[in-house]
Each structure stands twice: as structure tokens, then as C-alpha cells.
Amino acid sequence: MSVAVYATRSSSGGLDERLAKRFILWGGVAFPTVVLTALLIYGLRLMPVLRASGEGLTIAVAGEQFWWRVTYQPKDGPPVRSANEVRVPVGERVAFALTSPDVIHSFWNPSLGGKVDMIPGRENRLVLKAEKAGVYRGVCAEFCGASHALMAFPVIAMEKPDFDAWLSGQSRPAAEAAETAQGKTLFLQNGCGACHAVAGTEARGEVGPDLTRFGERATIGAGTLPNEPEQIARFIRETDTVKPRVKMPAYPALPREDLLAIAGYLGSLK
Template sequence: MTRRTWPLRAWTLVALAGVLLLSACGEGRQSVLNPSGRDALLLYDLARVMFVGALVLWLLVGGLFVYVTRINPREMSRRLAEGLIVGGGVLFPVVLLGGLLVYSLPLMQAPREADEGLRVHITAEQWWWRVEYELPDGGRVTSANELRLPVGARTGLVLNAHRVIHAFWVPALGGKADMIPGRETYLSLLPEAAGTYRGQCAEFCGASHALMAFETVAMAPADFEAWLAAEAQDAAAPQGEDATRGAQVFAREGCGGCHTVRGTQAVGQVGPDLTHVGSRLSLGAGILGVEAPDFASWIAHTETLKPEVAMPSYDHLPPDDLTALAAYLGGLE
């Protein structure tokens, strides 16, 4: 390889490596490459502009370096050398980066602005999400591990955390926001396409950090209003012999000391609200489905499925009681 051809080959290898890395970035429901909200689209456009700006800067500086060291290595006058240093190393980067900064700062305003629309209070626990929808009369409808939003309307999220720092992030809908114990932070989202998107805690928070996900469902406004009205109702009465027996097991085992099931004597505030747990899309903060076997597996093996979780495993329950309890919880729709 000659001295003149190695830079071209090196740049080719770098470009190929970049293509291989980008090929692993799928456009799934937890991808910044699949923006489905106005805020995510702003960030997507910002990233592309920043990438192009960085690429231009890198090509010019790198090209200048290759030119003076490989293509035309010769002694320069002091004036020319100082001009290259000041112009290429100071003035040009300042102008380019300053322009990118002026372009990017206004884009960050919308996701932080308060809005008169729906407000949702989200508290990050260890390791699950407490979600409370604020009603016009000041009341709240409590759910867990799932966020639902109306399409075409900006929803304000009031974020807090319990015990340790977390971070809220739905890549397809918007940017990240830190969740700090004792301090409210604010983020707003405006979904533009109906669908189900995956969110994740984006700040390492302990042993089950990777198991702290949630589903975000963007719905047509009318569908969202109907869902919220149904979510505000008390739990449905158990239907069938298994579910009825499961309700008795739930009460006998003291589950109501940690969990709330509205319309019953279960009013615990330590764990997730289970009033409509059977209608959610996932169980255990995104790690299981909501079929009867999923409920049974979660109840019997909680500590195995989610290390250091506060809920103990109820592996002492007889199979019939476990099946009945799973039937009761699955029927809470």
C-alpha cells in the first residue's frame, strides 16, 4: 500500500464499519429511528442536522490534515500556518457549532412547556411505574406500568421518583427526562400516530433496571376518553368459581395490604394498583403477558423474575389456589 492510497482505504473501512453499525438499528416500537410523535420527530431532525454538521466539520478538518501531511507535505510560511490554525481550527468550528446551537435550542422548548390539556403524574418506583391521570375535578385515576395518551393532543407528564434516580424515555415519542426523588420534573408528549410504543427507564437504578419497561398506547381521542372513563370505574366482581375463590385467596394472603383493588377492601399503596390489571398489555413492568399462566408465574416466582423486588414469591400456595388467584387477577379488566 502506497502512502497516497492508505487514507482512501482507511476512510472506506470506516464508512463500511458505520454502515454495519447502522444496520443493527431497527425501526421498531422502541427506536429513535421510528418517530411517531412531534417531539421525537424534532429530535430526529435535530440528530440528522447535527450529524451532517459534524460530518462536514470532520471531512474538512480531516481532509486538510491529509492534504498537508500526505498529499502535499511541504514547508509552509508562518503566516499561512497561523492562518490555517486560526481559520480552520478556531473560526470555522465556532461558526459551524454556533449555527447548530442556534438551530437546536428553540427545538427544546415545546417538550418542556406546560399545557392546559391532560396531565399525568408518573412516579418511578423500584422497579415499576405508578401512573395517575389527573381529572378535571382534581381527582386521579391510578394505573401502573402503562401509559395511554390521546393522539393529536399534547399531554403533560409530571415526573417524580421514589428512593433513587430514574429516567423516563419513550424513544418513538420524545426525549428523556430525569426522575429525581423529592423533585418534580416535567415533560410533555404529542403523539401523532396511533400505536403501541415501548418505554424504558434510561438511568441505571438497581438490580432490576433492565426489567423496568412500560407500554405507551397512543389512542384516538374518543377511544382514550372511553378508556379513561372505564379505568375510573371500580373493579369488576369476580366471575366464575375459580375467580371467586381467587378473590378469597387474595384477601386471605393479605395482598390488599400492598395493592389496591377499587371497590374492595384492598387499599394498599405499596405496590401497583390492580383494579384493572387484567386489561393491561403487560405484567411486571413489561416482562410478562397478562394470560393466566403469566399471573401464576409472576405470583409464584416474583423474586426470581425480578431480583430485589419488594414483593415476595408466593411459592407456598397450592396449585389450585395459584390457579384461582391467577383467574381472579386476569378477570380484573
């Protein structure tokens, strides 16, 4: 622009022809060619890094209406089931296998990487690497139904030793306290185990989220409510109000004490 102003304002008789030719050759041909080549090479060198493979741990995540089914598949060791929360080791490239059994969802954790659609019948791949420990909020980024907006997942990045200890601890059933025995009985009596699994109990349902370490999660209903006894009770009592069109039926007939007992039991699963 400065050159344009100079050229139009200049009162001199115009540029020398050789100078003009040289200006066109260097400014119009050589300079853009060199700049574009440098930018292209820089971009191409970055591309293989973006598509690097994971370093061993694969986490299968299925987006379902309206929650996340999470299965850790360590290189050596049995798979670990969880839901609505993803834990990853800091500094390690973790591969995600993204699927969906119902409609199109999209796995998006903006702090860690771009969004990748979860398409029924396909397995999409994403590799994420957390540089710092912390909690990174993720969401479903493709409209998937009435509770699309109530479908969040935190990615919790843990230091590698902590993560390894956590993952190996996951293969053991959660500890059970005597004071929550009644809640457990109510949980099983009311048929919750038909849809939910709690490792080490008769609850082996696979329709809904795995509740084995429910007490470890910060939220319930995939980021819908805080994980507190009152809120768990509310979620069970008026599920369809809290989370419209969710598959789980509401249990308005359960007495409040029973709801709180079940909530106490679930909250103790750590």
C-alpha cells in the same frame, strides 16, 4: 477541499490580490456568518415549541424499584390510579410529572421523546405528544438496582374519543364475574390487599402496583412476563426469581389451584 486541491495543483501564477481578498471576505466571513445566523434563528424558533406546556391532562409517574406508579390527573375529574402502563390521547401534549420515592430512575420512551431522570425529592417535567395511535415501548434508562432491566412501560396512544371514554370508565371499579369469586377471596385472604389496591374491594394497599384494571395490561411485572394465567401464577410463586430484589415476597407455599384462581381473578379485572 476542491478549492484546496485546485489551489495546490494550479500552475498559474497565483490569484489576483483583490480577488483573494474578496474570496476571504465572502467565503470566510460573510458566508459562515449568514449560515450560523440562519441556523441559530432556526434553532431558537424551535425551542419554545419543545418546551410548550401540556394541554390539560397531567400524568404523574413515579419510578419505584422496579415498577411505575401512574396517576392520571385530568383537568376536571378525579385522579385515576394505574401502574406500569401509560395511556395518552393522540395529538395532545400530555404533561408528565416525574418523581421517585427511592433511587434515581429515568423515564425514557425513545419513540416519543428524550429521557428525563426521576430524582428523589424532585419533580421533573416532560411533555410528550403522540402523533400516531399505537404502542410505544418505554424503559427505565438509569440503573436502579437488580431488576433495572425488568422495568419497562408501554405508552399506548389512543384516539382522543377512545381515550376519553377509557379514562372516564376508569373511575368505576372493574366488573366482577361470578366464576372468579374464589380467586378474589383467596387474593384477599392471602393479604395481597395489604400492598395492592383493587378499587371497589377491601384491597387498598399502596406499596405495590394498583391492580384495579390489571386484566387490561399486556404484561405483568412491568414488562417482565406476558399477562397470562400461567405467568401470573409463576410471578406470585417465584417472584424473586422472576424479578430479583423486588419488594413483593414469593408465595411458594400456595397450592397451584389457588395460584391459578388468583391469576384468573386478576386477569378478569377489566
